[in-house]
Amino acid sequence: MAVIETKGLTKVYNKDQVPVHALNGVDLKIEKREFTAIVGPSGSGKTTLLNIIGGLDSPTDGTAIVQGTDLSTLSDSELINFRLQHIGFVFQAYNLIPVLTAIENVAFVMQMQGRPQKECNKKSRTLLEEVGLADKINKRPSALSGGQQQRVAVARALSSNPDFVLADEPTANLDSVSTADLLDMMADLNEKENMTFVFSTHDQRVIDRARRVVTLVDGKIAKDDVREEHPNA
Ligand SMILES: Nc1ncnc2c1ncn2[C@@H]1O[C@H](COP(=O)(O)OP(=O)(O)OP(=O)(O)O)[C@@H](O)[C@H]1O
Numbered sequence: 001m002a003v004i005e006t007k008g009l010t011k012v013y014n015k016d017q018v019p020v021h022a023l024n025g026v027d028l029k030i031e032k033r034e035f036t037a038i039v040g041p042s043g044s045g046k047t048t049l050l051n052i053i054g055g056l057d058s059p060t061d062g063t064a065i066v067q068g069t070d071l072s073t074l075s076d077s078e079l080i081n082f083r084l085q086h087i088g089f090v091f092q093a094y095n096l097i098p099v100l101t102a103i104e105n106v107a108f109v110m111q112m113q114g115r116p117q118k119e120c121n122k123k124s125r126t127l128l129e130e131v132g133l134a135d136k137i138n139k140r141p142s143a144l145s146g147g148q149q150q151r152v153a154v155a156r157a158l159s160s161n162p163d164f165v166l167a168d169e170p171t172a173n174l175d176s177v178s179t180a181d182l183l184d185m186m187a188d189l190n191e192k193e194n195m196t197f198v199f200s201t202h203d204q205r206v207i208d209r210a211r212r213v214v215t216l217v218d219g220k221i222a223k224d225d226v227r228e229e230h231p232n233a
């Protein structure tokens, strides 16, 4: 079963005024263990697509199916729960909570899932070690570089053992060294732990690292390029 499947996904904003067709019938299947980049010009629908797959927005037409569940069949509260259990999010602007330390930021999602505090702390510590931040666990975001903050965001995305991680331009605010580091780390998690990553990007260095590149133009898939098999395939 595909981890993500969209059928005829369509999104029209401002339907009652001047309509904007952000997505025009996107059929996309993403399998477990993929490391896939969504690319395309500004305004081509990348964020819209990721938001709908992530259950943060709903389509005007068509369906988004995640792990066999059609997201449109879920109530608002079921959708919140579904997101918590199944999907890890990484955004362009890190989106960490400024008053919480790195470890508290990572533990936050697990706490919302109602897991015991001790387990939350232990797992958060392990995840921060995995992303190379063992010595920063008690630092607040303001004391971390952009690249380090984005590593915390990846650790947080992984904390709920999601089926996949969605990352909308995760390197947009990073310098080239931090970009390479973050990509190495994501590729490592993909290869060693088989974590599925779907990320949008404008950055050619990030595109070069993807195993599959899906190009959107005017809300449609213009190209779908599978470059290499997963190393564990
Ligand atoms: N909330 C909204 N209301 C109205 N129009 C929107 C909204 N969100 C996005 N759009 C429009 O939908 C289209 C697709 O936007 P989207 O943000 O998905 O593009 P993108 O590919 O992510 O672009 P970028 O590379 O600049 O991030 C654009 O024309 C945009 O202006």
Ligand SMILES: [Mg+2]
Binding pocket: 046, 047, 048, 168
């Ligand atoms: Mg975008």
